[in-house]
Amino acid sequence: MKQHDEEFIRKLDLTAVKIRKHIIEMLYRAKSGHPGGSLSAVEAIVALYFHHMKHNPKNPKDPNRDRFVLSKGHAAPTLYAVLAECGYFDVKELLFLRQINCMLQGHPVCTHIPGVEASTGSLGHGLSFANGIALAGKLDKKDYRVYVMVGDGETDEGQIWEAAASASHYKLDNLTALIDRNFLQIDGNTEDVLRLESVRDRWSSFGWYVLEVDGHDIEEIIDALLTASEQKNQPTMIILNTVKGKGISFMENNIDFHGVPPNEMEYKLAMKELDTAQKALEATL
Amino acid sequence: MSKKEMANPRDAYGETLVELGGRYHNIVVLDADLSKSTKTILFAKKYPERFFEMGIAEANMISTAAGLASCGKIPFASSFAVFATGRVYDQIRIDVAYSKANVKIFATHGGISVGKDGASHQMIEDLTLMRVLPNMTVLAPSDATQTRRLVELMATTEGPMYARIGRANASVLYKKEDLKDLKIGKGLVVKDGSDVSIIACGTMVAQAVDAQEKLSQDGVSVRVVDMHTIKPLDEKLVIKCARETNAILTVEEHSVIGGLGGAVSEVLAEDGSPTKFKRMGVQDMFCESGEPEELFEKYGLSTPHIVKTVKKLIK
Numbered sequence: 001m002k003q004h005d006e007e008f009i010r011k012l013d014l015t016a017v018k019i020r021k022h023i024i025e026m027l028y029r030a031k032s033g034h035p036g037g038s039l040s041a042v043e044a045i046v047a048l049y050f051h052h053m054k055h056n057p058k059n060p061k062d063p064n065r066d067r068f069v070l071s072k073g074h075a076a077p078t079l080y081a082v083l084a085e086c087g088y089f090d091v092k093e094l095l096f097l098r099q100i101n102c103m104l105q106g107h108p109v110c111t112h113i114p115g116v117e118a119s120t121g122s123l124g125h126g127l128s129f130a131n132g133i134a135l136a137g138k139l140d141k142k143d144y145r146v147y148v149m150v151g152d153g154e155t156d157e158g159q160i161w162e163a164a165a166s167a168s169h170y171k172l173d174n175l176t177a178l179i180d181r182n183f184l185q186i187d188g189n190t191e192d193v194l195r196l197e198s199v200r201d202r203w204s205s206f207g208w209y210v211l212e213v214d215g216h217d218i219e220e221i222i223d224a225l226l227t228a229s230e231q232k233n234q235p236t237m238i239i240l241n242t243v244k245g246k247g248i249s250f251m252e253n254n255i256d257f258h259g260v261p262p263n264e265m266e267y268k269l270a271m272k273e274l275d276t277a278q279k280a281l282e283a284t285l
Numbered sequence: 286m287s288k289k290e291m292a293n294p295r296d297a298y299g300e301t302l303v304e305l306g307g308r309y310h311n312i313v314v315l316d317a318d319l320s321k322s323t324k325t326i327l328f329a330k331k332y333p334e335r336f337f338e339m340g341i342a343e344a345n346m347i348s349t350a351a352g353l354a355s356c357g358k359i360p361f362a363s364s365f366a367v368f369a370t371g372r373v374y375d376q377i378r379i380d381v382a383y384s385k386a387n388v389k390i391f392a393t394h395g396g397i398s399v400g401k402d403g404a405s406h407q408m409i410e411d412l413t414l415m416r417v418l419p420n421m422t423v424l425a426p427s428d429a430t431q432t433r434r435l436v437e438l439m440a441t442t443e444g445p446m447y448a449r450i451g452r453a454n455a456s457v458l459y460k461k462e463d464l465k466d467l468k469i470g471k472g473l474v475v476k477d478g479s480d481v482s483i484i485a486c487g488t489m490v491a492q493a494v495d496a497q498e499k500l501s502q503d504g505v506s507v508r509v510v511d512m513h514t515i516k517p518l519d520e521k522l523v524i525k526c527a528r529e530t531n532a533i534l535t536v537e538e539h540s541v542i543g544g545l546g547g548a549v550s551e552v553l554a555e556d557g558s559p560t561k562f563k564r565m566g567v568q569d570m571f572c573e574s575g576e577p578e579e580l581f582e583k584y585g586l587s588t589p590h591i592v593k594t595v596k597k598l599i600k
């Protein structure tokens with residue numbers, strides 16, 4: 001384990017709280033969307049965009065940039081909030097998620113949202129898309145890396161395993177995948193819907209290097225991302241052990257909040273909890 | 286029938302990829318364990334570093350191609366028409382069409398002339414499936430020469446595209462110089478005539494030309510249009526045919542629902558054209574194993590069928 005500046009990590013934690021506030025605000029205003037899987041994905045995406053990845057919001061198409069593909073496209077609010085906070089587009093856009101005549105579509109689309117690499121929303125495609133980016137990087141001898149986040153339920157899809165085999169076959173060591181292991185999908189616990197365990201054994205049997213971290217511990221995530229970058233001849237899967245709905249007490253591990261936005265009372269309660277968390281973090285800085 | 290020069294459009298595809306590969310270094314080729322049949326193997330041998338064998342995993346192939354395209358590559362992804370479209374409709378819809386990815390899906394073994402493999406491998410819905418997708422260009426080259434030219438245009442024209450050819454050898458209809466001005470979206474009048482227009486695509490253009498020769502002996506003047514681009518359809522040419530000839534017949538090695546016949550009928554209906562009109566193709570059914578000629582005969586796509594249908598149409 002590498003020791004990181006504690007204050008730096010706290011600042012990233014604070015960013016994560018801000019992103020959560022955006023998510024709740026966006027979903028409340030949109031009156032639709034997916035809180036649970038957006039909230040569980042926050043720390044990893046924050047760690048990528050605010051620390052680990054080489055990218056430039058002023059030049060979103062820089063051919064040498066690192067790329068991030070959100071394969072679990074229903075966590076779009078998290079990606080949008082992070083992209084806006086990085087400066088890819090105006091933060092005000094977030095208030096118009098899912099509204100007609102507005103930029104931010106219900107699921108990511110690469111044709112007109114700055115910073116979005118792949119159009120996703122139909123599950124199972126993103127890992128293959130990321131493989132394509134990684135193959136192009138190898139072909140062009142570029143040193144960019146590609147990151148892709150998949151949902152745990154998403155790995156029910158057969159295409160994920162086609163892509164898992166392909167990434168390993170082509171020794172895509174410039175590819176790091178992250179699985180948001182929150183154990184919940186729409187119809188219930190992942191192990192009841194379609195058993196996924198052992199996630200670790202599955203990916204390693206496909207030839208992947210597998211790391212496992214607390215998906216809400218930014219320091220652990222950063223260390224894992226760095227370790228993954230140093231792997232040779234094989235892709236890395238980082239299992240993010242997460243909590244669906246993380247950060248809002250009544251949404252945590254509550255499947256009712258997979259695809260249902262907060263009502264007015266829930267919105268106020270959630271914002272109050274996030275304000276408290278924000279103040280506590282600010283006090284330490 | 287007169288003895289005609291034959292060539293295989295699949296060879297034309299493979300050879301053109303090799304030629305273009307030398308000219309454009311960003312062309313990459315993907316195949317799903319069928320490179321010997323689709324002829325992408327020719328490119329694989331010449332440019333192994335730019336060829337990606339994806340195994341029997343077509344969904345992964347299409348999405349990977351889209352990822353490659355997002356980095357400025359021009360991917361040609363090939364398989365049989367049945368696996369290159371129906372099996373991967375969702376991947377094409379999101380990663381290629383919706384994303385406006387510069388992916389070229391090139392399918393071989395389209396239609397019933399696949400023959401003995403049977404209905405499981407006889408793709409008769411691909412033109413419909415691809416045509417309904419926004420942003421998608423849909424092509425059906427009619428011979429080896431046109432295949433070469435259209436593959437070249439696919440490589441040099443930005444945007445999502447689908448092209449399909451058949452398995453079998455096809456009559457050579459064109460010389461290279463005939464097609465130097467060929468444009469995607471502009472149909473070709475192969476033979477001019479005034480009584481009836483046969484608008485055909487792919488393998489059926491040669492059948493239509495044969496039918497035209499027979500019909501001219503019987504005093505029927507037939508215009509044959511090679512509608513190599515199903516989308517965007519050359520609507521002006523369709524309407525011109527409706528104005529200048531008394532009847533229109535579409536012929537395709539494809540279901541009569543939603544493909545070339547579907548596209549032409551939409552144009553005619555909205556134009557309010559009183560022109561007599563008939564769609565020839567596979568009726569709403571799955572076919573069976575057999576020799577291509579036997580299948581054309583049984584399912585109504587042989588030259589005599591075209592001749593008979595034209596005569597009935599203009600009676």
